[in-house]
Amino acid sequence: MxxxxxxxxxxxxxxxxxxxxxxxxxxxxxxxxxxxxxxxxxxxxxxxxxxxxxxxxxxxxxxxxxxxxxxxxxxxxxxxxxxxxxxxALGRGKLDMAAMPTYTTNILPKILADFHRQYPNIHITVHDVIAENVVQMVREERCELGITFAPEEAPDLNFQPLYKDRFVAILPDRHPLLDKQKLKWVDVLAYPHLSLQRPAGTRRLIDQALQEKGLLLTPAFESHQLVSIGRMVREGLGLSVVPSTSRVQMEEMGLQCRAICAPVITHQVGIVTRPQHELSAAAQALEQLIRATASKLCT
The missing domain is CATH 1.10.10.10 (Winged helix-like DNA-binding domain superfamily/Winged helix DNA-binding domain)
Known part of the structure; x- marks a missing residue:
């Protein structure tokens, strides 16, 4: 009793x-x-x-x-x-989130700084993993929420778009293509190309978009990390394309970023959560900051 x-x-x-x-x-x-x-x-x-x-x-x-x-x-x-x-009351707590490296490197730090100023006693663990693993960690309930590209097949999860990210070309200083007013994929592919390795979702997206235009991507070098690709471009090993979210990171390496068209390739970045699972108060507060930051990116 x-x-x-x-x-x-x-x-x-x-x-x-x-x-x-x-x-x-x-x-x-x-x-x-x-x-x-x-x-x-x-x-x-x-x-x-x-x-x-x-x-x-x-x-x-x-x-x-x-x-x-x-x-x-x-x-x-x-x-x-x-x-x-x-x-x-967000006076104490713990939160696990997952996010792809382009987001954790370029956007998330400021969000976390704002969050910590408001809720200093909330401990956050950020799992910095590739886009596909973000989806898996949320699915396995290892994280309450994740930031990633729109998953291709995830009917068991909720994906809420935040903003549309466009791929841009990265070039070293004084590269001949910097003189072109309008940069096309055919121009970039005329040089050795550096690319993310399969099965990265961004690689599949680019391959598919180029194939639809009759273009073929044959990388001279491949890597799992955009940082490594940026450094190889800086050393003159070739050219590459990266999500525009990485622009600041690439420019800090001394690279030039240029919009690229024919075709223009974009993808949605958003929040992944589990349906029928109420987010904790800490996760809801962080989500609000994430959305507020995304709205600024869209303006």
Missing amino acids: SIPINQVIVFITVARTGSFAEAAIQLHLSQPALSVAMKNLEQSLGGKLLARTTRSVTLTPEGKAFYPKARRLLSDWEQSMQDVRNHF
Whole structure:
């Protein structure tokens, strides 16, 4: 039989004060209501906890044994309630999220800084993984939310678009193509090309878009990381294309970014979550900041 916490509170208060009348005053209860709560607790436990006389209330041996345990029980309960309040008030908590490297490197740091200023006691673990793994980590409930490109096949998940990202060409300084007013894919493919390795979703997207235009991408070098590709372009090994989200990162390496057309290739970046799973208060607050940042990118 479950015992209501209010009955434990009644027992502790009567034991501490040694008086039903004083306990009733402190708990804002009538004496009959307090007596009923105490009686129900003793019936649930199977024996007397208090020895009552007309002048005093004392603990029975069983009451003396139960009293410290009841105090610990009440303390744990109060702490649990406070912990839940802190989570809802964002005073404490933990959040796991996953995001693809282009987002974690170029956009997420400022969002996290803003979040930390508002909620300094929320601990966030960022899983910096490729786009496909973002989807998998959310699906496996290892992360509450993820930031990635629109997944090709994920009917079991919710994808909410944030903004459309366009691929741009990256070139080293003084490259001849920088003089062209309008840069096309056929111009870029005339030079050795550096590309992400399959099965990266961006690689599949680019391959498919080029094939539809009768163009073939044959990389001279491949890598799993855009940072590595950027550095290889800087060393003159060839040209590449990257999501425009990476523009600042590439420019910091000393590279030039140019819009590329014929075809223009874009993809949606958004938030992946599990349907029918309510986000924690911390995740909801972070999602709001993510959306606010995305709205600025779209303007």
